[in-house]
Amino acid sequence: MTKFSVDLNNCDKEPIHIPGKIQSHGFLVAVDKNSLLITYISENAGVFLSEQAKKLLNKELSLLNHFIKQHDVAFNIEDLLKLGIIRKSFDAISPHPVEINGLPFYLIISPSKNDWLLEFEPVTLQFDIQSSIGRSASSMLLGKSVSALLKGAAQEIKKLIQYDRIMVYKFLEDGHGEVVAEEKEAGLESFFGLHYPASDIPKQARALYKLNLTRLIADVNIADSPILTLKENEALDLTNGSLRAVSPIHIQYLKNMGVYSSFSISLISHGELWGLIACHNYSPKFIDYKAREGAKLIGQILSSALEYRQEEEDSKVIEQFKSTANVLLEHLNRDKYLIEAITSHKRTILDATKASGVAVIFENELKTIGNVPSEKDIRELSEWLKTNTGESLYYTHQFPEIYSPAKKYKSTASGILCCMLNKEIGEMIIWFKPEMITTVNWAGNPEKPVVSAENGLLNLSPRKSFEIWSQVVNNTSEKWLAEEITSVLRIREIIITHINKKANEIRLLNEKLQVAYEELDTFSYTISHDLRTPLTSIKTYAELLLKNKNIDENGQKMLSRILVGADKMNFLIKEILNLARVGRSEIISETVDMESLLQEIKGEVWSAFKADQTELVLGKLLSIKGDKTQIAQVFTNLIGNAVKYSAMVAKPKVEVTSYIDGGEVIYTVKDNGIGIDNRYYDRVFELFKRMDNVKEIEGTGVGLAIVKRIVEKHNGRVWFESKLNVGSTFFVAFKNR
Amino acid sequence: MKTPDIFYVEDDIDYAFFMQSAVQEVKDNLNLIIVDDGAEALQKLLDFAESKTKPKLILLDLNLPGLSGLDLLKFIREIPYLKTVPVILFSTSDNPEDVKASIEFGANAYLTKPDGYENLLKCVHSVHDFWFNQHLRLN
Numbered sequence: 001m002t003k004f005s006v007d008l009n010n011c012d013k014e015p016i017h018i019p020g021k022i023q024s025h026g027f028l029v030a031v032d033k034n035s036l037l038i039t040y041i042s043e044n045a046g047v048f049l050s051e052q053a054k055k056l057l058n059k060e061l062s063l064l065n066h067f068i069k070q071h072d073v074a075f076n077i078e079d080l081l082k083l084g085i086i087r088k089s090f091d092a093i094s095p096h097p098v099e100i101n102g103l104p105f106y107l108i109i110s111p112s113k114n115d116w117l118l119e120f121e122p123v124t125l126q127f128d129i130q131s132s133i134g135r136s137a138s139s140m141l142l143g144k145s146v147s148a149l150l151k152g153a154a155q156e157i158k159k160l161i162q163y164d165r166i167m168v169y170k171f172l173e174d175g176h177g178e179v180v181a182e183e184k185e186a187g188l189e190s191f192f193g194l195h196y197p198a199s200d201i202p203k204q205a206r207a208l209y210k211l212n213l214t215r216l217i218a219d220v221n222i223a224d225s226p227i228l229t230l231k232e233n234e235a236l237d238l239t240n241g242s243l244r245a246v247s248p249i250h251i252q253y254l255k256n257m258g259v260y261s262s263f264s265i266s267l268i269s270h271g272e273l274w275g276l277i278a279c280h281n282y283s284p285k286f287i288d289y290k291a292r293e294g295a296k297l298i299g300q301i302l303s304s305a306l307e308y309r310q311e312e313e314d315s316k317v318i319e320q321f322k323s324t325a326n327v328l329l330e331h332l333n334r335d336k337y338l339i340e341a342i343t344s345h346k347r348t349i350l351d352a353t354k355a356s357g358v359a360v361i362f363e364n365e366l367k368t369i370g371n372v373p374s375e376k377d378i379r380e381l382s383e384w385l386k387t388n389t390g391e392s393l394y395y396t397h398q399f400p401e402i403y404s405p406a407k408k409y410k411s412t413a414s415g416i417l418c419c420m421l422n423k424e425i426g427e428m429i430i431w432f433k434p435e436m437i438t439t440v441n442w443a444g445n446p447e448k449p450v451v452s453a454e455n456g457l458l459n460l461s462p463r464k465s466f467e468i469w470s471q472v473v474n475n476t477s478e479k480w481l482a483e484e485i486t487s488v489l490r491i492r493e494i495i496i497t498h499i500n501k502k503a504n505e506i507r508l509l510n511e512k513l514q515v516a517y518e519e520l521d522t523f524s525y526t527i528s529h530d531l532r533t534p535l536t537s538i539k540t541y542a543e544l545l546l547k548n549k550n551i552d553e554n555g556q557k558m559l560s561r562i563l564v565g566a567d568k569m570n571f572l573i574k575e576i577l578n579l580a581r582v583g584r585s586e587i588i589s590e591t592v593d594m595e596s597l598l599q600e601i602k603g604e605v606w607s608a609f610k611a612d613q614t615e616l617v618l619g620k621l622l623s624i625k626g627d628k629t630q631i632a633q634v635f636t637n638l639i640g641n642a643v644k645y646s647a648m649v650a651k652p653k654v655e656v657t658s659y660i661d662g663g664e665v666i667y668t669v670k671d672n673g674i675g676i677d678n679r680y681y682d683r684v685f686e687l688f689k690r691m692d693n694v695k696e697i698e699g700t701g702v703g704l705a706i707v708k709r710i711v712e713k714h715n716g717r718v719w720f721e722s723k724l725n726v727g728s729t730f731f732v733a734f735k736n737r
Numbered sequence: 738m739k740t741p742d743i744f745y746v747e748d749d750i751d752y753a754f755f756m757q758s759a760v761q762e763v764k765d766n767l768n769l770i771i772v773d774d775g776a777e778a779l780q781k782l783l784d785f786a787e788s789k790t791k792p793k794l795i796l797l798d799l800n801l802p803g804l805s806g807l808d809l810l811k812f813i814r815e816i817p818y819l820k821t822v823p824v825i826l827f828s829t830s831d832n833p834e835d836v837k838a839s840i841e842f843g844a845n846a847y848l849t850k851p852d853g854y855e856n857l858l859k860c861v862h863s864v865h866d867f868w869f870n871q872h873l874r875l876n
């Protein structure tokens with residue numbers, strides 16, 4: 001057998017299941033599974049049996065019967081083994097009490113690869129512990145939370161095995177461990193909360209912990225006993241044995257801590273090694289097999305309770321998240337605005353995770369709840385997320401390490417979880433978790449596994465220093481749980497479905513509106529058209545009657561009033577027809593020469609209003625792209641208004657000019673007339689709206705409505721500036737392309 | 738049958754009345770026959786052809802129930818006897834499409850119905866001057 005030279009760099013490769021030695025508080029005999037001949041025997045068997053161990057090799061198992069006294073003489077050791085083989089389990093047989101040289105021993109049988117392991121160890125417990133284990137288990141299970149459960153387990157184990165220190169040691173994600181519960185003798189330094197580097201318990205040791213659930217190191221100072229065999233090239237696998245000798249590295253480790261005896265119980269959750277119950281004693285202390293089995297049972301009960309309690313705690317969180325999603329869905333269906341629905345009620349989007357703050361960016365609005373960075377910081381952060389992250393989810397618990405500007409608000413947002421709603425326009429929800437300036441206490445400096453050589457002979461030495469070495473973890477928040485991610489994905493689905501539904505509703509509404517608008521245009525067109533015929537009849541009859549010499553002066557007057565009314569109505573109908581035509585007609589776009597157009601309009605307007613005394617000043621007249629007829633309508637209306645509403649001033653003056661601003665050609669039509677009261681600014685372009693100060697002046701209130709409709713059809717803008725009794729300037733902006 | 742000076746097809750009884758008044762005011766001895774629907778107009782036209790009576794001028798309202806003014810115009814142009822009678826299409830519509838169609842089908846003129854009696858009077862004056870005086874002189 002090749003000797004494996006172990007040190008701290010290769011201890012994770014040390015074949016600890018085949019140490020070739022056993023702890024010498026008991027002795028071991030192994031028999032071949034086929035021949036039942038003794039293949040291996042520990043050297044110290046000779047001490048117990050008063051016979052040279054070597055001599056027993058390759059002998060029949062029955063030979064052992066000479067040295068062992070059984071309670072039932074008729075029942076020899078081969079029968080016992082055969083019974084176990086037939087039953088395919090030694091659970092009912094082990095431990096089998098025997099007597100060797102007048103002292104009580106337990107025989108414990110377990111399988112190895114090609115052999116059966118027969119281990120003999122002294123019986124020390126004088127009473128049956130069965131009942132006290134039952135009591136221990138039930139008082140442990142009184143703990144309702146996971147931490148109470150662990151604390152209870154440590155207490156019960158301590159009562160059972162009477163060791164100085166009992167620790168529950170939990171393996172964390174990266175393999176390092178933390179002491180999560182502790183029970184100890186008063187006066188001992190506490191290890192609670194300490195972290196141990198992953199290298200403390202090497203991989204293959206963990207594998208053994210999963211297979212063999214208890215492990216006793218009875219006394220670190222007693223020399224091991226070598227296993228004798230004739231099969232020099234085949235090491236005996238002691239995985240299932242309880243006497244297996246301990247790695248020298250581990251012995252050194254225990255010695256450094258002042259520990260004489262060590263005992264551990266594996267905690268398995270969902271088939272994985274969740275942790276260990278590690279027990280230390282500061283003087284040598286053997287634990288009777290039955291007490292070890294009792295401790296193992298408590299460990300198993302704890303394991304399943306842990307699974308159950310953890311699941312219970314997890315499912316509580318999941319239920320909470322699910323109900324938040326449902327509540328938000330209800331709010332979304334009831335409320336008009338999304339932001340309000342998810343932020344303004346008792347249950348909010350913040351409850352979808354365990355975060356301490358959340359920001360919602362939607363429709364250019366930013367709404368926050370809880371502890372969040374400043375608005376400016378959130379805006380910048382959202383820009384970064386928009387360009388640097390994907391379409392749906394992004395999260396980290398160490399954001400300042402990734403995005404350094406976040407360092408200034410790390411106390412509120414070391415952890416972020418971003419749920420993108422619309423990446424293109426940067427709509428998102430961001431949850432924040434504060435920095436946890438956690439001080440992790442290490443059992444020795446994790447970065448320097450070898451502190452010093454123990455003595456000159458050993459070129460290897462395990463950790464000697466056991467002082468607390470602490471590390472402050474910066475820029476880090478609590479991790480985002482899988483449940484939180486699931487919850488956010490669920491909420492995202494709900495919100496996006498909602499947004500799509502809303503968008504669809506708006507689109508449908510828009511279509512309906514479009515149809516209604518067209519119908520209204522057709523309606524106004526038809527009605528105006530049909531009204532004109534009877535109106536013409538009324539007017540004409542009135543005219544005919546006026547010719548009748550028999551009608552007296554009073555009658556003539558009334559007939560004249562009918563004529564005036566009919567004319568007014570006719571004009572109004574014509575204007576509505578014009579307005580309706582704008583809606584119905586297609587724009588035939590061309591480049592319009594404004595110079596000649598305005599000259600034409602001038603002739604028309606000046607003769608219509610008999611405005612000879614009004615001065616027209618034409619400035620720069622840039623050409624416009626648009627429908628010539630409609631543009632003519634715009635300027636006829638604007639210039640007509642300018643003339644009409646300035647006619648009563650001393651020197652009426654109308655100025656028309658244009659300029660380019662950005663992508664627009666802007667025309668201004670300015671007069672020095674009566675002006676518009678700015679209080680009615682918004683109503684000026686409304687249909688049939690006429691201002692109080694123009695009651696005396698002829699008009700229908702349709703002109704500016706037509707102007708607005710035409711300009712909007714051209715994707716342009718129209719507005720005005722005005723001062724009462726000083727004048728008005730109307731601006732029309734057309735797209736310059 | 739007395740030869741009519743003007744044959745007028747008009748379904749709007751008001752407008753027919755105004756036309757009657759206007760024509761009388763312009764020249765009180767002008768003979769005006771008015772019918773108010775297409776089918777009746779068609780029968781009348783056939784009677785004219787049969788009895789060899791030729792109106793001096795035909796006025797057709799464009800929008801008539803049943804047969805339209807344009808239909809009647811086509812019909813007139815297909816009757817050899819009436820082919821040469823001047824026909825004026827008369828309508829409230831100033832739709833260029835209507836004007837174009839009327840001229841294509843052989844109307845001699847297209848008139849938009851004047852607004853108000855005074856305007857109608859002016860219109861009938863012009864029509865009378867052209868088609869009854871000047872026109873005759875030209876012939």
